[in-house]
Amino acid sequence: MQAFNLCDMASLPKLTTLNTLAQNLNLKTMKKSTVPFIFLIAGFFAATTLVTSCGNKRSEQATEGHHHAEGDTTQHEGMPMDSTQSAYACPMHPEVTGKDGDECTKCGMKLELVKSADSSTAAADTVKKSIPKEIHAQIGEAQIMIHYYAPAVRGRVIWGGLIPYNEVWVTGAHNATNLEFNKDIIVAGKTITAGKYAVFTIPGKDNWTVIINKNWDQHLADEYDAKDDLIRVSVQPISGNHQERLSYALTSKDNKVGQLTIAWEKVRVVLPFQIK
Numbered sequence: 001m002q003a004f005n006l007c008d009m010a011s012l013p014k015l016t017t018l019n020t021l022a023q024n025l026n027l028k029t030m031k032k033s034t035v036p037f038i039f040l041i042a043g044f045f046a047a048t049t050l051v052t053s054c055g056n057k058r059s060e061q062a063t064e065g066h067h068h069a070e071g072d073t074t075q076h077e078g079m080p081m082d083s084t085q086s087a088y089a090c091p092m093h094p095e096v097t098g099k100d101g102d103e104c105t106k107c108g109m110k111l112e113l114v115k116s117a118d119s120s121t122a123a124a125d126t127v128k129k130s131i132p133k134e135i136h137a138q139i140g141e142a143q144i145m146i147h148y149y150a151p152a153v154r155g156r157v158i159w160g161g162l163i164p165y166n167e168v169w170v171t172g173a174h175n176a177t178n179l180e181f182n183k184d185i186i187v188a189g190k191t192i193t194a195g196k197y198a199v200f201t202i203p204g205k206d207n208w209t210v211i212i213n214k215n216w217d218q219h220l221a222d223e224y225d226a227k228d229d230l231i232r233v234s235v236q237p238i239s240g241n242h243q244e245r246l247s248y249a250l251t252s253k254d255n256k257v258g259q260l261t262i263a264w265e266k267v268r269v270v271l272p273f274q275i276k
Helices: 018-024 034-071
Strands: 087-089 112-115 131-139 142-150 177-181 185-187 190-192 195-202 208-213 229-235 238-252 257-275
Touching: 131 238, 131 257, 142 238, 142 257, 190 229, 208 257, 229 257
Parallel strands: none
Antiparallel strands: 087 112, 131 142, 142 177, 177 195, 185 190, 185 257, 195 208, 208 229, 238 257
């Protein structure tokens, strides 16, 4: 008798009639007995039921696999929910995240890219040179702009090393950092007329001096002269998370009050001002 797999329809003999079944099992040579005949019929129907069940199961599995392949949008545990979006976070408060153009709700600094859309890892800043940057802000009717060059830490000792303490620093690189505004502002009680100026600082361990100087067009601090200072403001540095590249930020509390924040490495300083 031929062996076959009951779950494989193609391997079953084509049993279409009881006469054919009897021929395959050589029932013609068997004694005519009612009991064997009954068992024969029962076995035939049991085999038929099993084959039908196996066929239906395979059909369901094939159908299920087809649906998953064509349109399965379910997110399964362990799968990334979305790897196509860039991530932005505050350099001083990395727990504050958002999209490009957002500002930190704690310090007002612009959020910076920490993960690019085509990468699942943090975007590394590998540029060695100082990058030119420009920021703009509108506070009330005042339009304010800062243009500067942003150096990177790159594993160096910044404070007391690359940037000496108690010396005038260009607070950037290459050229003097430019600060320009179209409305008069008030800093530490003194009015500064609308115009274009240079920003310098004197970093210290426990205290910084922020300087607004008339000579905005100069290389580094080569031509710095204290007689051109419009104002000097003493501020205390604030410790924060690592900021790889020098960053300036302009933020406002309302239409009259704003602040300038300078952040680099793990230090930031804040200069409040008012629109006159």
